[in-house]
Amino acid sequence: MKTEVNTGRVVTRFGAELLVENTEDNPDIPHVRCTAKRKFDTIVCGDYITWHHNEHGNASVDDLLPRTNALTRPGYRGRPRTIAANIDQLVIVNSWLPETSWDLVDRYLIAANQLNAEAIIVMNKSDLAEAHATEADWQAMKNYEEIGYPVLQLNAHTGEGIEQLKQMMDDKTSIFSGRSGVGKSSIANRILPTSDIAVGIISDSGEGKHTTTTADLYRLENKGYLIDSPGVRDYALGDISTQELADGYIEFAQYQNNCRFHNCTHDHEPRCAVRTAVENNEISKERYLRYLDALHTLKENSNS
Numbered sequence: 115m116k117t118e119v120n121t122g123r124v125v126t127r128f129g130a131e132l133l134v135e136n137t138e139d140n141p142d143i144p145h146v147r148c149t150a151k152r153k154f155d156t157i158v159c160g161d162y163i164t165w166h167h168n169e170h171g172n173a174s175v176d177d178l179l180p181r182t183n184a185l186t187r188p189g190y191r192g193r194p195r196t197i198a199a200n201i202d203q204l205v206i207v208n209s210w211l212p213e214t215s216w217d218l219v220d221r222y223l224i225a226a227n228q229l230n231a232e233a234i235i236v237m238n239k240s241d242l243a244e245a246h247a248t249e250a251d252w253q254a255m256k257n258y259e260e261i262g263y264p265v266l267q268l269n270a271h272t273g274e275g276i277e278q279l280k281q282m283m284d285d286k287t288s289i290f291s292g293r294s295g296v297g298k299s300s301i302a303n304r305i306l307p308t309s310d311i312a313v314g315i316i317s318d319s320g321e322g323k324h325t326t327t328t329a330d331l332y333r334l335e336n337k338g339y340l341i342d343s344p345g346v347r348d349y350a351l352g353d354i355s356t357q358e359l360a361d362g363y364i365e366f367a368q369y370q371n372n373c374r375f376h377n378c379t380h381d382h383e384p385r386c387a388v389r390t391a392v393e394n395n396e397i398s399k400e401r402y403l404r405y406l407d408a409l410h411t412l413k414e415n416s417n418s
């Protein structure tokens with residue numbers, strides 16, 4: 115008979131074995147290794163679970179608690195596979211070399227909206243801004259701030275902006291996203307208190323090699339977490355509908371109810387309130403044009 119119910123958060127998984135952070139108040143041990151039955155194969159990094167100790171000094175998973183959201187990737191035969199759960203915030207990392215693609219930033223913002231997560235836009239390599247940032251880039255950054263996204267200038271080499279980013283990650287579970295070479299590892303190294311403590315616990319005990327198919331949960335200062343893995347980092351937006359695309363452009367929301375057609379795609383439809391807002395400079399023309407590009411690509415793909 116079970117005599118106890120404890121709560122925990124999944125740090126990482128190795129097959130049927132989970133490394134779990136003990137989230138009980140004043141825990142006797144900070145981490146516990148739990149075995150999970152087949153029905154819990156879907157449990158991923160970031161999940162909250164309940165667990166109990168069993169006779170042999172080990173522990174078992176009792177239940178998977180409800181998720182606020184889950185990050186998925188196309189897996190076997192394109193079927194979505196969950197890789198991480200309960201993400202509060204996407205930290206979208208960009209740099210000046212490789213240069214920033216505002217299309218990609220928009221796509222991550224759509225993904226954040228889909229996940230119902232917050233988003234921070236980080237511009238790393240501030241030392242290269244003077245040589246590479248154009249007037250249009252500064253305009254784009256200003257526009258993101260105007261519509262409500264924080265934009266942070268950062269330098270992972272000097273540490274500029276790092277404290278501010280750390281504070282923005284307090285009390286939240288974040289992931290870093292962005293293309294290769296923008297500085298995600300460099301920033302993570304500055305933010306993580308010590309490298310990989312938790313994962314060391316399980317791999318030292320000879321539990322086999324850690325695979326990259328799962329993600330890892332890192333505890334930050336002030337009750338924050340970072341979920342990280344190669345799969346999380348190059349997370350890309352999956353198939354979305356035209357409605358989901360428009361929803362990702364959050365500044366359209368206050369206008370779209372005034373469009374003549376309730377299912378207006380804000381393209382060629384007459385009396386489109388979003389287009390009027392663009393003409394009146396209430397919505398950034400550049401972002402609207404990127405929306406139209408994305409819309410047309412989406413329509414082409416659904417026709418092919």
Ligand SMILES: Nc1nc2c(ncn2[C@@H]2O[C@H](COP(=O)(O)OP(=O)(O)OP(=O)(O)O)[C@@H](O)[C@H]2O)c(=O)[nH]1
Pocket residue numbers: 238239240241242268269270271272293294295296297298299300301347
């Ligand atoms: N000039 C400059 N270079 C930086 C800065 N931050 C990182 N770099 C350099 O950019 C390169 C890429 O940094 P990484 O941290 O490996 O980038 P990443 O995003 O983790 O790359 P992937 O692992 O490929 O996804 C390295 O040579 C870093 O030293 C910065 O603030 N300024």
Ligand SMILES: [Zn+2]
Pocket residue numbers: 370373374378379380381383385386387388389
């Ligand atoms: Zn419209």
